[in-house]
Each structure stands twice: as structure tokens, then as C-alpha cells.
Amino acid sequence: MSQNWMRHFELRLLDENGKGISLSDFKVTFEVERNDNKWPAVGTVKIYNLSPQTQNRIMQREFAKIVLIAGYDGLAPDVRTSDVGIARDIPTSEVGNSNGSNYGVIFSGDIRFTVTGKDNPVDSWVQVQACDSVEAFTNAFINTSISKGYTTEDIYIELMRRLEPYGISRGIVPEFPSTVFPRGRALFGYVHNYLDEIATQCKATWQFNYGKVDIVARDRATHEAVVLNSNTGLIGMPQQTIGAGVNVRCLINSEILLNGLIQLDQASVYRNKLTEQDLFSGRFVEKDINGNLVPITKIRDENGNLINAPATSQPASVATDGVYKVRYISYTGDTRGQAWYMDLACEARGSTDVPSSSFMNKQG
Structure with missing residues (x-):
């Protein structure tokens, strides 16, 4: 029997002081894309049949931020595996976990633009697009020098000081190299370029997630493996791909996060054939x-x-234990329709395959 019962949805529009309105009871469609290649997550929501007063408040930019909370009121916690490295200091979102509920923040970000329109003479809508920490990504700049004897962690501390004015705090922090540099250095440029450098030195990827900087080592995970099967929200058969592992569709589950783990029954993976x-x-x-x-x-x-003779292209690795790392998440939902999905691009845990360029370049 499926553990998913009764969708949970909240949409909040907030001003700079954190005050705002909830539009959870309206027909809302939404799309969210989140990738581990540093680009800010993008969320697009369309809210139907608002009053003229509320529509004007949104269009006049009274609100600066948007928060999406989604999941199920009746999704019980699932069995987890415990034999993986876990980054324990992952930021906790608003997640319901009492009485078997499981819902949480799937997106929060700064509103970039709004537009109005109609699907027909009766149904009007307001569309809002927002980006997670985009101001910090595009504007945060550093111009300072650091004396000799510094470490990679010292540079990280300097970068975090430049991100604080944008409301960005520490998220997941990797194990920094112990190398001590014998010469001083000038730091001049965008903070996100230096975060690229730190991530490379730590053999990690980094992202802005929910107002925090997460730097996750490639051999670590943000959470233990969430078991996906027909009872816990898996839809159809996972599809093996060329160069990217497996693509998986499931019902929205706030426990599955970027760089986290999922566990599949290997018999359910549809194997790819070479073209x-x-x-x-x-x-x-x-x-x-x-x-x-x-x-x-x-x-x-x-x-x-x-x-x-060997084939010139090979399907990506399929995990023998069924455990995969989530590299990309796309949420699609309709509060009055059928869509309530997460599409995941995953790779086998410990895979040495080089992801395809189309996979790595996916961004909002």
C-alpha cells in the first residue's frame, strides 16, 4: 500500500522583513530546478484567479521573496541505509514529521520578475519567477589581501564575510586541505569564482541552497539513502542513461535533497541499449x-x-547495491492537477564515469 496520502502545499510571498501573505489555497502550478553545478536554483510559480487587489500587490513588487513548501501529510519515514559518509551539518528546512507527515521547503528565493496573463476568458494568472541567492551569486565581490601562512580554510572565511551582507550563511563545510601557503596573496574578483577554486581543492561541488553555501565533497552525501519503490513514490521504471547514471521520477519527497542518496531495486532499472x-x-x-x-x-x-571490438560509448555505471547520488532535481506540481513529481538525475555511488555535457550544463 502506498505511504503517500494527502498532498501538503504552502506558498508564501514575503517582504524584506519576512512578513507577507499565504496563497496556499489557490490553484498553483510550479516548476523548480536545482543542480549541483553551482548555478542558483530557479523557481517559477503561476497563481490562478487572484483578486485584483492581491494581483496588484504582487505586480507592484510589494513582496521580495517566495517560499514553496510541498510534500505529503501522510508519508511515513522510510527505511534508511547507514553505511555511507554523511555531511551532518546540512541545513534543516521546515519539515513536518509528526503523525507520519513529510513535507518541507523545496524552494526559497528572491523574486526576479512577475507577469500576468490569461489561459481563457475566465482563468487569469500571475506568474512569479525567483532565484535562490542570485544577488550573492552575481554581485558578491572580494578585494583584499591575505598574509603568508594562510590555508584554504582562511580563504573560505574571508569569502563568507563578503557573503554575509547578502544574508548568506555557512551550510555544509568540507574537510579543508592542510596545506599552508608560504606567500601572501591578493584576492580580487567575484566570490563565486573563488568558491569554484575552493571546491576544486576540496574535490567537491558547491551551491547556494536556501540562503546557505553548501560545499559537498564528491565522496560524501547530504543524507542517507532514501528507499524508492512503488510504495514510497517511485513512478515507472528508472532509466539508465549514457554518461549520467539513471533518471528517476518519483512523487515529491522533501527528504530527497541535492547530493543525497536514493536506493533502488536494481531489477527495476531499465537498461539502455547503444544506438x-x-x-x-x-x-x-x-x-x-x-x-x-x-x-x-x-x-x-x-x-x-x-x-x-569495444563499443565507443558505454551506458553509465549501474550501482550494484542500488544506491545512487542525486545530481539534479526538477520539481513539477499542480495543486489542482495530477502533476506532483520530482525528476532526478543520479549517478552510481562511487561511479568513475564522466557525466555527459548535457547533464552537467543543465541549469535553471
């Missing part, structure tokens, strides 16, 4: 008597023995 384009994209091809390209099935090794 002709994949087969013909490398050097193991030849022309037949008609001049058409065909794959070479046999090649000779260094000893002159015939062996099977």
Missing part, C-alpha cells in the same frame, strides 16, 4: 562493399589474436 550513432561515433567502424559504415566486430590485440 547506431553511439556505435559509429568512434574508430571501430569500417565501410562495407556498398560504402556504408558498419561497426567492426573483431580487432586484433597486441599478440595478433582476434578479440571483440
Whole structure:
């Protein structure tokens, strides 16, 4: 029996002082994209059939921030695995966990623009788009010098001081290298460029998440594995992909976060087949008597023995234990419709595959 029962949804529009209005009872559609490649998360909501007074308040930019809370009132906690590295200081959002409920903040950000329109003569709407910490990403600047004997952590501390005026605080902090640098250094440029440098030195990725900076090492996870199956919200069959692991669709679950873990039944993963384009994209091809390209099935090794020619593209790693790391999340919802989904792009835990460029460039 499914553990998902009774959707929970809240939409809040807030001013700079944290005061505002709740529009949770209206028809609302929303889309949120969150990626681990540093770009700020983007949320777009469309609110239907507001009163002219409320619509004017939104269009006149009375409100500066938007908060989306979604999930289920009846989703019981699931079984977790405990054999993984966990970044314990992940920021906690507003999550309901009493009486089997599970809902939480899936997006909060600064409003970038608003627009009005109509689907038909009866149904009007206001669309609001917001970005998570975009002001800090685009404007935070550092211009200082640091004396000799500094460490990577010292640079991190300087960067956090420049982010504080934008309301950004510390989130997940990695284990910094112990290297002590013998010469002083000038720091001049955008803070996000220096965060790139720190993440590289820590073998990590970084993101602005819910007003905090998270720097997550690639061999760590933000939470233990959430089991996904038909009873806990898995929809259809996970799809193995070329260069990115698996794509998964499930019902909205606020426990699943970026760089967290999910666990699947391996039998449920639909295995990918190589296309002709994949087969013909490398050097193991030849022309037949008609001049058409065909794959070479046999090649000779260094000893002159015939062996099977390898395919030039390979499907991404499939985790033998069924545990995957979430690299991308897209939320889609409609409070009066069927859509209430999370689409996840994941890779096998410990995978050495290089993600495809289309996967890494996905952003809001």
C-alpha cells in the first residue's frame, strides 16, 4: 500500500522583513530546478484567479521573496541505509514529521520578475519567477589581501564575510586541505569564482541552497539513502542513461535533497541499449562493399589474436547495491492537477564515469 496520502502545499510571498501573505489555497502550478553545478536554483510559480487587489500587490513588487513548501501529510519515514559518509551539518528546512507527515521547503528565493496573463476568458494568472541567492551569486565581490601562512580554510572565511551582507550563511563545510601557503596573496574578483577554486581543492561541488553555501565533497552525501519503490513514490521504471547514471521520477519527497542518496531495486532499472550513432561515433567502424559504415566486430590485440571490438560509448555505471547520488532535481506540481513529481538525475555511488555535457550544463 502506498505511504503517500494527502498532498501538503504552502506558498508564501514575503517582504524584506519576512512578513507577507499565504496563497496556499489557490490553484498553483510550479516548476523548480536545482543542480549541483553551482548555478542558483530557479523557481517559477503561476497563481490562478487572484483578486485584483492581491494581483496588484504582487505586480507592484510589494513582496521580495517566495517560499514553496510541498510534500505529503501522510508519508511515513522510510527505511534508511547507514553505511555511507554523511555531511551532518546540512541545513534543516521546515519539515513536518509528526503523525507520519513529510513535507518541507523545496524552494526559497528572491523574486526576479512577475507577469500576468490569461489561459481563457475566465482563468487569469500571475506568474512569479525567483532565484535562490542570485544577488550573492552575481554581485558578491572580494578585494583584499591575505598574509603568508594562510590555508584554504582562511580563504573560505574571508569569502563568507563578503557573503554575509547578502544574508548568506555557512551550510555544509568540507574537510579543508592542510596545506599552508608560504606567500601572501591578493584576492580580487567575484566570490563565486573563488568558491569554484575552493571546491576544486576540496574535490567537491558547491551551491547556494536556501540562503546557505553548501560545499559537498564528491565522496560524501547530504543524507542517507532514501528507499524508492512503488510504495514510497517511485513512478515507472528508472532509466539508465549514457554518461549520467539513471533518471528517476518519483512523487515529491522533501527528504530527497541535492547530493543525497536514493536506493533502488536494481531489477527495476531499465537498461539502455547503444544506438547506431553511439556505435559509429568512434574508430571501430569500417565501410562495407556498398560504402556504408558498419561497426567492426573483431580487432586484433597486441599478440595478433582476434578479440571483440569495444563499443565507443558505454551506458553509465549501474550501482550494484542500488544506491545512487542525486545530481539534479526538477520539481513539477499542480495543486489542482495530477502533476506532483520530482525528476532526478543520479549517478552510481562511487561511479568513475564522466557525466555527459548535457547533464552537467543543465541549469535553471
